[in-house]
Amino acid sequence: xxxxxxxxxxxxxxxxxxxxxxxxxxxxxxxxxxxxxxxxxxxxxxxxxxxxxxxxxxxxxxxxxxxxxxxxxxxxxxxxxxxxxxxxxxxxxxxxxxxxxxxxxxxxxxxxxxxxxxxxxxxxxxxxxxxxxxxxxxxxxxxxxxxxxxxxxxxxxxxxxxxxxxxxxxxxxxxxxxxxxxxxxxxxxxxxxxxxxxxxxxxxxxxxxxxxxxxxxxxxxxxxxxxxxxxxxxxxxxxxxxxxxxxxxxxxxxxxxxxxxxxxxxxxxxxxxxxxxxxxxxxxxxxxxxxxxxxxxxxxxxxxxxxxxxxxxxxxxxxxxxxxxxxxxxxxxxxxxxxx
Amino acid sequence: xxxxxxxxxxxxxxxxxxxxxxxxxxxxxxxxxxxxxxxxxxxxxxxxxxxxxxxxxxxxxxxxxxxxxxxxxxxxxxxxxxxxxxxxxxxxxxxxxxxxxxxxxxxxxxxxxxxxxxxxxxxxxxxxxxxxxxxxxxxxxxxxxxxxxxxxxxxxxxxxxxxxxxxxxxxxxxxxxxxxxxxxxxxxxxxxxxxxxxxxxxxxxxxxxxxxxxxxxxxxxxxxxxxxxxxxxxxxxxxxxxxxxxxxxxxxxxxxxxxxxxxxxxxxxxxxxxxxxxxxxxxxxxxxxxxxxxxxxxxxxxxxxxxxxxxxxxxxxxxxxxxxxxxxxxxxxxxxxxxx
Numbered sequence: 194x195x196x197x198x199x200x201x202x203x204x205x206x207x208x209x210x211x212x213x214x215x216x217x218x219x220x221x222x223x224x225x226x227x228x229x230x231x232x233x234x235x236x237x238x239x240x241x242x243x244x245x246x247x248x249x250x251x252x253x254x255x256x257x258x259x260x261x262x263x264x265x266x267x268x269x270x271x272x273x274x275x276x277x278x279x280x281x282x283x284x285x286x287x288x289x290x291x292x293x294x295x296x297x298x299x300x301x302x303x304x305x306x307x308x309x310x311x312x313x314x315x316x317x318x319x320x321x322x323x324x325x326x327x328x329x330x331x332x333x334x335x336x337x338x339x340x341x342x343x344x345x346x347x348x349x350x351x352x353x354x355x356x357x358x359x360x361x362x363x364x365x366x367x368x369x370x371x372x373x374x375x376x377x378x379x380x381x382x383x384x385x386x387x388x389x390x391x392x393x394x395x396x397x398x399x400x401x402x403x404x405x406x407x408x409x410x411x412x413x414x415x416x417x418x419x420x421x422x423x424x425x426x427x428x429x430x431x432x433x434x435x436x437x438x439x440x441x442x443x444x445x446x447x448x449x450x451x452x453x454x455x456x457x458x459x460x461x462x463x464x465x466x467x468x469x470x471x472x473x474x475x476x477x478x479x480x481x482x483x484x485x486x487x488x489x490x491x492x493x494x495x496x497x498x499x500x501x502x503x504x505x506x507x508x509x510x511x512x513x514x515x516x517x518x519x520x521x522x523x524x525x526x527x528x529x530x531x532x533x
Numbered sequence: 534x535x536x537x538x539x540x541x542x543x544x545x546x547x548x549x550x551x552x553x554x555x556x557x558x559x560x561x562x563x564x565x566x567x568x569x570x571x572x573x574x575x576x577x578x579x580x581x582x583x584x585x586x587x588x589x590x591x592x593x594x595x596x597x598x599x600x601x602x603x604x605x606x607x608x609x610x611x612x613x614x615x616x617x618x619x620x621x622x623x624x625x626x627x628x629x630x631x632x633x634x635x636x637x638x639x640x641x642x643x644x645x646x647x648x649x650x651x652x653x654x655x656x657x658x659x660x661x662x663x664x665x666x667x668x669x670x671x672x673x674x675x676x677x678x679x680x681x682x683x684x685x686x687x688x689x690x691x692x693x694x695x696x697x698x699x700x701x702x703x704x705x706x707x708x709x710x711x712x713x714x715x716x717x718x719x720x721x722x723x724x725x726x727x728x729x730x731x732x733x734x735x736x737x738x739x740x741x742x743x744x745x746x747x748x749x750x751x752x753x754x755x756x757x758x759x760x761x762x763x764x765x766x767x768x769x770x771x772x773x774x775x776x777x778x779x780x781x782x783x784x785x786x787x788x789x790x791x792x793x794x795x796x797x798x799x800x801x802x803x804x805x806x807x808x809x810x811x812x813x814x815x816x817x818x819x820x821x822x823x824x825x826x827x828x829x830x831x832x833x834x835x836x837x838x839x840x841x842x843x844x845x846x847x848x849x850x851x852x853x854x855x856x857x858x859x860x861x862x863x864x865x866x867x868x869x870x871x872x873x
Binding site: 252253254421426440441442443446452453454455456457458459460461462463464465466467468469470471472473476 | 592793796805811
């Protein structure tokens with residue numbers, strides 16, 4: 194049986210927010226797997242802010258998606274054909290299928306390509322969230338780069354987003370005071386009531402400076418930054434001596450058409466002998482299993498939550514992706530492509 | 534005998550480059566020392582970019598100079614009266630006399646206040662340079678924050694300035710490739726020929742980007758930043774994986790009237806898993822003796838140079854200070870107030 198594949202390919206490099214015309218829908222027959230290869234049916238895709246960067250023709254930590262190529266995306270799927278000893282038909286796997294219904298190619302190895310996931314530990318969508326790339330990013334970014342100590346104040350922006358929610362929950366487990374920054378009262382309520390943060394500041398209410406004074410009365414020891422821009426600049430005015438700022442992303446700047454806004458208050462790093470350090474999750478690939486074991490146990494024990502915002506249907510990919518940049522998603526944004 | 538003291542006091546908070554009217558000349562009799570106090574005659578003052586920051590009414594790593602107060606300045610002097618067991622009349626000492634002919638007050642202790650200096654190790658002006666605050670800043674900023682390894686490329690801005698020249702020379706001793714950035718061919722020649730840097734890029738020639746490609750062909754592992762602004766932004770495009778950027782100062786921004794320019798390319802920290810970290814020399818006060826011993830030996834062995842640009846006369850203080858911000862000094866800027 195020949196399967197027809199459907200894809201979203203990058204048709205043009207977006208200027209600012211991606212438009213419909215930046216995408217091309219294509220349909221083509223799926224080729225058969227060769228020796229060592231598998232065929233994966235995409236079940237659910239992960240939609241992440243970082244995808245916007247991959248669409249630019251600029252050197253970065255990963256190759257840009259080429260014009261005409263299938264858009265890169267992480268996701269989970271089901272093995273529907275296998276010529277690899279690593280997988281059997283029916284296995285549920287995590288990897289990077291791209292924005293398409295089916296993926297065919299080499300099965301990869303322990304630290305790259307596809308990995309089996311265990312749905313007894315957590316449901317499918319959690320494997321794109323706490324137990325997926327956002328969770329790994331949060332876990333290693335916070336613990337390895339942020340290095341929070343019990344009793345310190347950890348501040349995280351994008352607190353209701355995929356990375357932010359896990360950063361805060363891991364920091365709580367480490368005995369820190371945890372304060373989030375999120376947009377709107379609904380997200381802030383969720384962050385405090387459901388995720389157990391000590392406080393959450395609604396930056397859309399225009400009270401960030403006052404909120405930081407109120408909720409971080411002893412200053413900020415670790416700031417995990419997912420947003421950049423004015424929020425980063427304001428936080429710099431409240432950091433403590435020897436503070437650590439984890440640069441994980443800058444969603445406020447990804448669609449800029451006027452140039453990235455650098456942090457004008459960066460000299461606070463000097464005054465406070467503080468540091469700002471970038472991280473990329475792939476560096477920790479050999480240790481993902483540690484984070485999965487630790488956070489999987491917390492999930493099962495009810496000590497941690499994984500909240501996803503699931504949009505249905507491959508057709509909705511362009512609009513769903515843009516929800517990220519408009520702050521419209523509530524929890525980790527996922528795109529359901531096929532039922533489990 | 535009652536001594537008349539002459540001072541420069543801060544009359545107004547400068548906007549942009551300090552003007553003559555921001556200073557007030559005063560003359561008053563010197564009070565007698567009390568128990569535990571000494572009187573120091575200022576011989577030579579250290580003029581440093583950081584002094585501009587002390588003139589602003591803004592929280593920083595040190596209290597601003599108050600309006601009407603004698604301008605703060607480091608310097609070396611001669612003890613001319615002593616009621617402290619730590620010092621005898623005739624001792625040559627290093628401390629912070631301020632911009633005035635005489636200083637009277639508590640003698641301090643091992644880690645604060647006045648310290649004896651040994652003119653057999655290096656001449657007076659070197660004690661304001663390689664063996665003074667700039668040298669301590671360079672030594673600990675580079676070794677403790679920059680952590681260069683042999684074979685790495687160390688880049689330093691303000692390379693012909695007080696901190697920069699020592700940064701480069703210490704990096705050479707550590708077996709690094711050392712590249713400077715300085716303004717004008719004369720300074721660049723000096724940095725390469727006299728200080729032994731591998732190369733020096735003349736930023737005033739407008740070829741910084743090309744110069745970095747040419748002289749740092751393997752990228753930049755440690756960047757010691759004294760200038761901020763566009764130079765910092767351009768260097769960020771050339772950093773290596775796990776690079777360390779030492780934020781020591783930002784002389785290009787100290788007289789801004791339009792707001793500090795933040796580094797728009799700071800997301801290079803993410804791409805390169807690099808860090809930017811601030812430092813303040815005072816944190817290393819208990820270890821100054823290590824740096825003095827190490828660099829003093831290099832000076833005596835002819836393995837290191839200390840170059841000063843000495844302006845004569847207390848009267849010339851306002852104009853001399855501004856030389857720093859106009860890039861007019863060549864070597865560590867000192868103001869001779871009285872002969873040794």
